[in-house]
Amino acid sequence: MFRFVNQFFRITLVEWRTMLRDPACMLIIVVGVLLYAFYYPYPYKEEVANKAPAAIVDENHSAMSRQIIQMASAAQEDTIVAVLPQESEAQKLLADESIYCYLKIPEGTEAELRKGNNVSLGVYCHGAFILLYGNIATSFAMVAGSVGATTQVKHIALRGNSVAQAKAIRDPIPTRFFRMFNQSGGYGIYAVSAVLMIILQQTCLIGVCVMGGARRNRKFKLLKNCEDTENAPLISRYFGRSLAFVLHYLVALFFYKFIVYHVFEFPNRGDSWLVFIFGLIFFGCVVNMGMFFAQFLKYRESALAIFASVPILVLFSSGFSWPISNMPVWIRALGLAFPSTYAIPAWLEIQNLGATFSEVAPELLKLFLLSCFYLVLGILNTIRRDELEKRGCR
Numbered sequence: 041m042f043r044f045v046n047q048f049f050r051i052t053l054v055e056w057r058t059m060l061r062d063p064a065c066m067l068i069i070v071v072g073v074l075l076y077a078f079y080y081p082y083p084y085k086e087e088v089a090n091k092a093p094a095a096i097v098d099e100n101h102s103a104m105s106r107q108i109i110q111m112a113s114a115a116q117e118d119t120i121v122a123v124l125p126q127e128s129e130a131q132k133l134l135a136d137e138s139i140y141c142y143l144k145i146p147e148g149t150e151a152e153l154r155k156g157n158n159v160s161l162g163v164y165c166h167g168a169f170i171l172l173y174g175n176i177a178t179s180f181a182m183v184a185g186s187v188g189a190t191t192q193v194k195h196i197a198l199r200g201n202s203v204a205q206a207k208a209i210r211d212p213i214p215t216r217f218f219r220m221f222n223q224s225g226g227y228g229i230y231a232v233s234a235v236l237m238i239i240l241q242q243t244c245l246i247g248v249c250v251m252g253g254a255r256r257n258r259k260f261k262l263l264k265n266c267e268d269t270e271n272a273p274l275i276s277r278y279f280g281r282s283l284a285f286v287l288h289y290l291v292a293l294f295f296y297k298f299i300v301y302h303v304f305e306f307p308n309r310g311d312s313w314l315v316f317i318f319g320l321i322f323f324g325c326v327v328n329m330g331m332f333f334a335q336f337l338k339y340r341e342s343a344l345a346i347f348a349s350v351p352i353l354v355l356f357s358s359g360f361s362w363p364i365s366n367m368p369v370w371i372r373a374l375g376l377a378f379p380s381t382y383a384i385p386a387w388l389e390i391q392n393l394g395a396t397f398s399e400v401a402p403e404l405l406k407l408f409l410l411s412c413f414y415l416v417l418g419i420l421n422t423i424r425r426d427e428l429e430k431r432g433c434r
Contacts, residue, residue, distance in 0.1 A: 051269045062250075077296060080232060092119060095133060097124050104149065109123055141164065232304070238380050241380045241383070242350075244327065246343045248285055254334075383403070
């Protein structure tokens, strides 16, 4: 028993040491994990896209329109770059992408509002920039609504109502909106957390395949004096090498949680023990998947070509960027094969919402069952590969 345990941990140590000394593997599982951890979130460090240039078309030229311009300038900080008298000028700037949105105040707006009539202002945004469209349009709408409401309240108060009564008449059922768990509405909080899981998954898959999975007698120069671990029994080889990757990526996961999340100020509500359990199940599943696919690859470079080309598919099939119910059936079916499909919602619930074990147990159970599925396939495929190796086939 002691000999088995000693051999098992020696296999893990040899694998971990080889991973870090092999340039191809180290580039993926160390440099790639660190580089993408900061490279991907950095463009979204502002979280909300609210610095895009915008303009206001003032055809009304009234005290109310000037108030709207002042409030919009304050709300948008320095992004209101022009106040124009004609809409044609704004349309030209929008077409040239000198601005990305403009607010139109039509002629007679204040007069109609004072008469008690409904008026509408036009907000025109560049449709190619979805994030800009929502943020700038919302800001313009809030400013216009605030000024319009003030004017209406004053008009109602002139009829003999108090200010409180005028406010109640103007808006009898006020509605307040709350952004739960992402108060700023930031894109980084929404997207980066999910993408980080895909980065860990894809780099781990590539790393396992580059290292040859659990096959015996690998032809690496770094393993010349490791015949005992290379030709160890299958179970020791499989789980010993798997443990090296799981431990390595657990360190990466906690690096993301405590360093990357702190640097970019992402929500970090997850319990450390729950994160550890999540990591064990998630990376166990990913490593088993890699062990299975590694036996099909004749050349190490093939792993990079295959798994580096599918992140977009993995991203969409995970369902975080677009509702799964609105996807084609074949994409939903394909997504069932990727650990990230279950890991992303579990991770977001743990980190963003502070979920407990019982709340993420359904997703973790799916991950565990998928891990068992790939474990069986991985062992069977490694047996097949070892048999081919004995016969002299590669």
